[in-house]
Amino acid sequence: MVQPSLTVRKEGVGRCTKVHRNFNLEKLRNGYLFTEIARRELQHLEKYPNAKVISLGIGDTTQPIPDNISMSMANSFVVQYARALATAEGYRGYGAEQGNKELRKAIAETHYKDVLVKESEVFVSDGSQCDIARLLLVLGSNVTVAAQDPSFPAYIDSSVIVGQAGDLEDEVGKYCNIEYLECGPGNNFFPDLKGTSRTDIIFFCSPNNPTGHAATQNQLEQLVEFARNNGSIIIFDSAYAAYVTDGCPRSIYEIPGAREVAIEISSFSKFSGFTGVRLGWTVVPEELLFSSGFPVINDFNRIICTCFNGASNIAQAGGLACLSSEGLEAVHSVVDYYKENTKILIDTLASLGIKVYGGINAPYVWAHFPGRKSWDVFAEILEKTHITTVPGSGFGPGGEEYIRISGFGHRESILEASRRLEALF
Amino acid sequence: MVQPSLTVRKEGVGRCTKVHRNFNLEKLRNGYLFTEIARRELQHLEKYPNAKVISLGIGDTTQPIPDNISMSMANSFVVQYARALATAEGYRGYGAEQGNKELRKAIAETHYKDVLVKESEVFVSDGSQCDIARLLLVLGSNVTVAAQDPSFPAYIDSSVIVGQAGDLEDEVGKYCNIEYLECGPGNNFFPDLKGTSRTDIIFFCSPNNPTGHAATQNQLEQLVEFARNNGSIIIFDSAYAAYVTDGCPRSIYEIPGAREVAIEISSFSKFSGFTGVRLGWTVVPEELLFSSGFPVINDFNRIICTCFNGASNIAQAGGLACLSSEGLEAVHSVVDYYKENTKILIDTLASLGIKVYGGINAPYVWAHFPGRKSWDVFAEILEKTHITTVPGSGFGPGGEEYIRISGFGHRESILEASRRLEALF
Structure with a gap:
């Protein structure tokens, strides 16, 4: 996922056609949220080439597809x-x-x-x-x-x-x-x-x-x-x-x-x-x-x-x-693995006094940082712990003050992320 | 491809929402061309369950993917x-x-x-x-x-x-x-x-x-x-x-x-x-x-x-x-196979006095039936030879009087189709 995204240019080098830009696309003020998160992660890696970045941002699965499914x-x-x-x-x-x-x-x-x-x-x-x-x-x-x-x-x-x-x-x-x-x-x-x-x-x-x-x-x-x-x-x-x-x-x-x-x-x-x-x-x-x-x-x-x-x-x-039936059994074991990850993250954040929601019926933890801008929280966590999350305001104005932390990850990454968050807060 | 398509109902059984149908979709008078061809082929098979239908309609490839590519x-x-x-x-x-x-x-x-x-x-x-x-x-x-x-x-x-x-x-x-x-x-x-x-x-x-x-x-x-x-x-x-x-x-x-x-x-x-x-x-x-x-x-x-x-x-x-490089070599041999098919079809139709176009740089032969409706020609060929083609008017009014015959097929089917067309015309 993380690779150089397209450089956004307001004006290109070429020759204008007479075709007007679609005004619906003009209304979209920002890039697509997850492309922007990937861009920020890349930027961070350029700044800290040796950092071990843990990605709890984009909701991307990390666990191998169970052996019997992949073989099937x-x-x-x-x-x-x-x-x-x-x-x-x-x-x-x-x-x-x-x-x-x-x-x-x-x-x-x-x-x-x-x-x-x-x-x-x-x-x-x-x-x-x-x-x-x-x-x-x-x-x-x-x-x-x-x-x-x-x-x-x-x-x-x-x-x-x-x-x-x-x-x-x-x-x-x-x-x-x-x-x-x-x-x-x-x-x-x-x-x-x-x-x-x-x-x-x-x-x-x-x-x-x-x-x-x-x-x-x-x-x-x-x-x-x-x-x-x-x-x-x-x-x-x-x-x-x-x-x-x-x-x-x-x-x-x-x-x-x-x-x-x-x-x-x-x-x-x-x-x-x-x-x-x-x-x-x-x-x-x-x-x-x-x-x-x-x-x-x-x-x-x-x-x-x-x-x-x-x-x-x-x-x-x-x-x-x-x-x-074997496929379903294997799939459910992977889902359980992510749910255990999420529980670890919830427990860590709660022990730090951060109010968290979700995570019980979903692989996402929704953490509240009252009075703070979510992009600022996102940037601080990334800068100080090398963990990418997603700022809540990327999901709409109602997400301001929140960040979304994903439970998709290898267990060691989740445990390491918990340690880093404990050190930060 | 050929399987029962959705039954088109003008009015359904249920309960109306207050959402108006998109007027752009209302403008589309007919079903999608290739869905319609598949439907007609199926209808024909119901009428003649034992017919050996040869499909030269939908431009669907038929030849195995070359062994080295598929293995790769x-x-x-x-x-x-x-x-x-x-x-x-x-x-x-x-x-x-x-x-x-x-x-x-x-x-x-x-x-x-x-x-x-x-x-x-x-x-x-x-x-x-x-x-x-x-x-x-x-x-x-x-x-x-x-x-x-x-x-x-x-x-x-x-x-x-x-x-x-x-x-x-x-x-x-x-x-x-x-x-x-x-x-x-x-x-x-x-x-x-x-x-x-x-x-x-x-x-x-x-x-x-x-x-x-x-x-x-x-x-x-x-x-x-x-x-x-x-x-x-x-x-x-x-x-x-x-x-x-x-x-x-x-x-x-x-x-x-x-x-x-x-x-x-x-x-x-x-x-x-x-x-x-x-x-x-x-x-x-x-x-x-x-x-x-x-x-x-x-x-x-x-x-x-x-x-x-x-x-x-x-x-x-x-x-x-x-x-x-091996992939490309294999792919080109399959393309050559279809081109040879197309040549067989061109020669057959030309020998019957039917004016044909295309087929040199493409897997399609465009056959002219002056003064006739293309859906009628399509129906006649299907009824009498069990071969599906595509009526030219399905591609726009400029396709009237024409049918498109595809060179995608097994060689024996193409040769059999040629024999059946010779018997018809």
Whole structure:
């Protein structure tokens, strides 16, 4: 991840065309958060070439993919693909744009075994971030959008790119026409829906990135009721569902009535260490309809066929291996490993008197530094401990005073990071 | 590819939200062309369950990936990825969003060895079709678009989805606000630029899909001059460049001045049989600037980071194997195989008195049936010979009276198809 990013130039050397820059992109004032974090990490390495930097910033998995999955992937790959691709009988070209039928079935059966999700409602993708953009293409620029504040920056950035946002108001750090759903310790990380305006789309992530809070059954019931009353569509991001331990819902479809108002996006990235393999999925229930009665699934399918062409067949073979019974067992052991990391970080920070949230149902710890700017805290930690984190304000104005610390890492790095933090605070 | 496609329902069973359907998607009158072809093939198979259908429709590669590449991919995969992913030292999470540095370098050196393309200008992707949509997201809905008629349907369909087109005019089968660049035998498959209105964007594919015509050096010089005079941006699709044999340019950057007006999209799909593996790339030169002087590459990079997250690391390992010297040798032998197929089809059709174009620098034969509707010819051939082709009008109104026949197939299928066509005509 850390490599020289593109030098941003306000004006290039060349010859101007007469094509105007897209004003939606002009509205994006800053670079993408995680690119910026990678840039700062690189800058730090240039300043301290011998520093042993520990990256608890970008939520990137670090643990090996369990041996039996990787071997199964290797075998699937070698037998079904590489070797098969080299035989006339075994060669396959384009797959179904919506994904391999067996994989769609396995996702429906594994992740939605207690709720109704049909195999035909599961669309395999190259990751949630890509599906967010495709969903916004489906919905167009004339819809209104709400998102949790703080939240994963791709929701709002992609909405701005597609043209759903107004200008950025510099003083408050918010885009006009976007409804920010404040989620903090004061409201148990769930927005006050009575004071929330209706929007067409509501992005909701649980367990949440960055706060690590998993919404309760009761909270999600309120959300679904709010969407039903308003005729809104929830885009529910369950990328961290595998980390839920305390009985909170792992899917929005556990809530009665959700099929008529919710799309769910999810991913193999944090579930099975597939960040670089690129594999995810989106569920669009048949009952989800536009105001005219036209099914949303039809338009999503059209976008998948026209603007995408299916996830890599090799990545899909790997995904199928993860969902076998041995695969699942191995995957859960890795999730447990990260959860233990997170617990170590929580204990360290708490012992230092730093108030922390999250970390129980998610691999992220959300640490509060009252009265301080989060970029300053980020910079101080990096400078003094060589640890990268993510400043909370990168997730929206509601993240100010916080930093997100990731539990993805080797155990020794996490223990070393804890020692360095203890020395700092 | 052939599997039951989604049943299109005009109205679904569920409960209407208050979200209006995106009017850009409403403008798309028909399903995506290749989905429709797959649907018709399936319908035919239901009618004739014992028919030996030969698919010369969807341009899907059929030949095994050469043994040394697939073994190299398998080794790369097993050694570098699957096994390495299973070791603490070898595990890699997210890669650079723009692609693996070595692969970007290999693409620049292999495909652009005689012209200047920097490694940093190459963005690795999951295929050209996906990059078309991302480029249109970069450019926004306020740009005007031109495309060859006939042309690959994703150009115009994606433009409609992004909001760059007006309504479809049913009588002529054209969208308002899109400039159709007529390319047929009458103008040597190159548009009359004197009669062409200025647009911001010009999609141009060479060797062309579907006509199989490769634009000459002189034609491309005219195109670049036209773009420079108008301050337009060319999106040049070179997905079939590996099939050029007669000295026509394989890259737009062979034309002086192109770096300031052209983006190039390309793919491993037809070059190395990677249709299902999903790997392509886009070149955005640093000198390409918006009217304000802002570099287009900066905005493309922003979209790549925000709305995409890089191609699968495993697919990228395979791509790198293709670009080794043994890989390239093997790949070229497969390309030669398809070209021989195409020659067999050309000879057959010509011997039957059917006028054919293309096929020399491309795996597609463009066959003319004067006075006939192309969907009728398609249906007749399918019904009487069990061969799927693609009706030319699916590529735009300029494709009426034509069908596209693909040279992708096993040799025996091509010979059998030739026999069946001889029996029909």
